[in-house]
Amino acid sequence: MTTFRDWLIDDSPSSPMQARLGRFYRIFGALMRNPLAVVGGVIILVLVLTALFAPWLATHDPLRQSLGERLLPPSAAHWMGTDELGRDIWSRVVYGSRITLAIVTLVAVLAAPAGLVIGVAAGYFGGWVDRILMGITDVFLSLPKLILALAFVAALGPGIENAIIAIAITSWPGYARVARAETLTFKNSEFISAVRLLGASSLRVNLGHVLPLCTSSMIVRVTLDMAGIILTAAGLGFIGLGAQPPLPEWGAMISRGRSFILDQWWVATMPGFAIILVSLGFCFLGDGLRDVLDPKSGEQR
Amino acid sequence: MANDSTTAAAPARRAARPSRSRQRLTSLAGFLVTLAVTFLGLLAITFFIGRIVPIDPVLAVVGDRAPVAVYERVRQEMGLDQPLITQFVSYVGDVATGNFGTSVSTGKPVIEDLARVFPATLEMATLGIILGVLIGVPLGVFAAARRGSWLDQGIRVIGLLGYSVPAFWLGLVGLAVFYAKLKWVGGPGRVDIFYDGMVSPVTGLILIDSIIAGEWEIFRNAVWHLILPASCLGFFSLAYIARMTRSFMLDQLSQEYVTTARVKGVPERLVIWRHAFRPIRVPLITVIGLSYAGLLEGSVMIETIFSWPGIGNYLTVALLNADMAAVLGSTLVIGAVFIGINKISDVLYRVLDPRAR
Numbered sequence: 001m002t003t004f005r006d007w008l009i010d011d012s013p014s015s016p017m018q019a020r021l022g023r024f025y026r027i028f029g030a031l032m033r034n035p036l037a038v039v040g041g042v043i044i045l046v047l048v049l050t051a052l053f054a055p056w057l058a059t060h061d062p063l064r065q066s067l068g069e070r071l072l073p074p075s076a077a078h079w080m081g082t083d084e085l086g087r088d089i090w091s092r093v094v095y096g097s098r099i100t101l102a103i104v105t106l107v108a109v110l111a112a113p114a115g116l117v118i119g120v121a122a123g124y125f126g127g128w129v130d131r132i133l134m135g136i137t138d139v140f141l142s143l144p145k146l147i148l149a150l151a152f153v154a155a156l157g158p159g160i161e162n163a164i165i166a167i168a169i170t171s172w173p174g175y176a177r178v179a180r181a182e183t184l185t186f187k188n189s190e191f192i193s194a195v196r197l198l199g200a201s202s203l204r205v206n207l208g209h210v211l212p213l214c215t216s217s218m219i220v221r222v223t224l225d226m227a228g229i230i231l232t233a234a235g236l237g238f239i240g241l242g243a244q245p246p247l248p249e250w251g252a253m254i255s256r257g258r259s260f261i262l263d264q265w266w267v268a269t270m271p272g273f274a275i276i277l278v279s280l281g282f283c284f285l286g287d288g289l290r291d292v293l294d295p296k297s298g299e300q301r
Numbered sequence: 302m303a304n305d306s307t308t309a310a311a312p313a314r315r316a317a318r319p320s321r322s323r324q325r326l327t328s329l330a331g332f333l334v335t336l337a338v339t340f341l342g343l344l345a346i347t348f349f350i351g352r353i354v355p356i357d358p359v360l361a362v363v364g365d366r367a368p369v370a371v372y373e374r375v376r377q378e379m380g381l382d383q384p385l386i387t388q389f390v391s392y393v394g395d396v397a398t399g400n401f402g403t404s405v406s407t408g409k410p411v412i413e414d415l416a417r418v419f420p421a422t423l424e425m426a427t428l429g430i431i432l433g434v435l436i437g438v439p440l441g442v443f444a445a446a447r448r449g450s451w452l453d454q455g456i457r458v459i460g461l462l463g464y465s466v467p468a469f470w471l472g473l474v475g476l477a478v479f480y481a482k483l484k485w486v487g488g489p490g491r492v493d494i495f496y497d498g499m500v501s502p503v504t505g506l507i508l509i510d511s512i513i514a515g516e517w518e519i520f521r522n523a524v525w526h527l528i529l530p531a532s533c534l535g536f537f538s539l540a541y542i543a544r545m546t547r548s549f550m551l552d553q554l555s556q557e558y559v560t561t562a563r564v565k566g567v568p569e570r571l572v573i574w575r576h577a578f579r580p581i582r583v584p585l586i587t588v589i590g591l592s593y594a595g596l597l598e599g600s601v602m603i604e605t606i607f608s609w610p611g612i613g614n615y616l617t618v619a620l621l622n623a624d625m626a627a628v629l630g631s632t633l634v635i636g637a638v639f640i641g642i643n644k645i646s647d648v649l650y651r652v653l654d655p656r657a658r
Contacts, residue, residue, distance in 0.1 A: 139342030
């Protein structure tokens with residue numbers, strides 16, 4: 001009697017789909033055995049659900065000001081208190097999850113493929129292409145990320161779109177390095193030679209055979225980088241160069257609460273807890289994913 | 302970031318190895334070339350950022366009512382009609398001679414401003430890294446020695462918090478708790494307003510200047526103010542250093558020579574400190590160097606919170622005023638110091654570790 005599980009973990013899958021699903025099942029199982037990874041996954045899941053269902057989770061309109069209810073401490077009506085314009089902080093934190101999720105997703109969508117293409121090209125073609133591409137990558141890598149992002153936003157002008165572009169510009173080099181290293185490890189393997197002998201163009205070899213093999217280490221790297229991206233975005237928001245008011249971005253909210261930190265501590269601290277929780281979630285999940293997908297890279301990063 | 306610094310020297314190592322001194326010479330040359338390329342890259346990036354600013358530098362000088370002829374003349378005087386590559390060469394020349402332009406917000410040459418503010422940052426970051434090393438290294442060693450214990454778990458969580466806590470938030474909460482509530486430390490600024498400007502800046506480091514002047518009262522006051530921002534910075538280096546120390550130690554403790562030492566009956570304390578700790582000192586230097594460079598970056602946020610008159614504060618003020626000369630000057634200096642520290646720790650690693658020679 002065969003069950004669905006047996007079909008998934010079958011050692012000789014009869015279709016690529018079965019093999020792929022089986023791989024996902026094994027990775028998922030290994031992740032579930034890692035308590036920290038489970039905690040991280042749950043946190044990220046909660047983040048996504050919060051962003052999706054923000055209108056139902058928020059108790060108030062995040063932008064509605066009510067000056068009669070300024071700076072109220074946390075209570076049953078306002079779970080995290082209210083800010084200097086009488087806006088409900090809980091509702092703002094809930095809606096802020098949408099901004100955070102949008103930032104990390106967009107940065108990942110912009111930076112990871114760019115790094116992937118550059119790294120694979122450098123690794124696959126070698127020679128001068130490699131030297132020039134990796135030279136540029138190394139220059140970017142040896143510069144402080146936050147300062148660079150700050151300078152780019154200063155030039156592009158404040159705003160959430162420019163913040164995303166600036167963070168993406170400073171994040172791609174890490175991915176390029178990872179992708180190049182991965183490409184080098186199987187560039188000379190027999191299955192690549194076989195595809196080449198069949199007459200495949202280098203574009204086809206790379207897109208169809210090299211790129212997919214880099215994805216697992218890229219996923220690990222992107223997940224581990226998420227915390228840093230969130231912190232940089234919040235930092236830009238805090239300085240006033242990221243999301244602009246009245247957007248309920250967590251970093252900008254902390255910045256507003258700065259003047260009230262001594263008497264109305266909740267205004268600045270509550271969004272901070274949200275940032276820490278989400279960043280920790282990505283760290284936990286990233287650590288767990290690395291143990292499963294990329295065990296050889298170990299603890300160091 | 303830890304694994305990135307070692308890659309730059311690869312081409313040098315690939316060179317032929319006829320003799321030792323020859324080999325060392327080529328590796329030195331290779332090192333200098335990568336260093337020069339990196340600095341040029343930094344300059345290219347700041348130059349590029351300066352170009353994409355949507356502010357017309359000529360209009361900023363002549364105003365928007367100037368006649369076309371005046372506009373054109375100023376444009377030529379500023380060299381903006383030259384091809385980009387010529388402009389870049391003259392930019393590199395300017396930077397090399399210390400001409401970073403004039404800050405719009407302070408009205409002074411950027412290089413003078415930077416020389417004035419940099420010591421404050423240096424002082425805070427140095428105390429931060431000292432705290433980070435003094436606490437982080439022992440914590441990492443203990444965590445590895447008692448792997449899996451509650452201590453180890455706690456240190457792992459601290460290590461991850463170092464990646465997840467926003468520096469500006471930590472500074473704010475620190476101020477609220479330790480300054481406002483408990484009154485254990487001094488508030489924002491380097492000294493109380495009362496003492497401001499009372500010691501003449503010799504080194505610019507207020508701790509040293511006050512000792513030189515024999516003003517112990519001011520020295521105590523400066524420590525009082527420095528301790529909280531430095532601890533906030535120190536937390537981030539502590540988290541990173543403890544995490545790396547732990548993983549280096551675990552590597553060593555699983556080696557056979559450690560088992561041999563244990564079998565011979567060497568006390569556990571000696572196994573850890575005399576056998577396992579010794580070989581990790583060299584890689585730790587690289588980690589500490591990276592962490593120190595990272596603190597320069599972290600100081601931007603911390604300085605804003607603590608109104609610390611350092612380069613981070615200077616940069617954020619310039620950012621908000623769209624003072625591009627000051628922004629690019631600060632970026633250049635922080636970037637150059639960052640690169641410098643990274644490369645020095647890279648060199649130290651190769652000098653100190655016989656295997657890497």
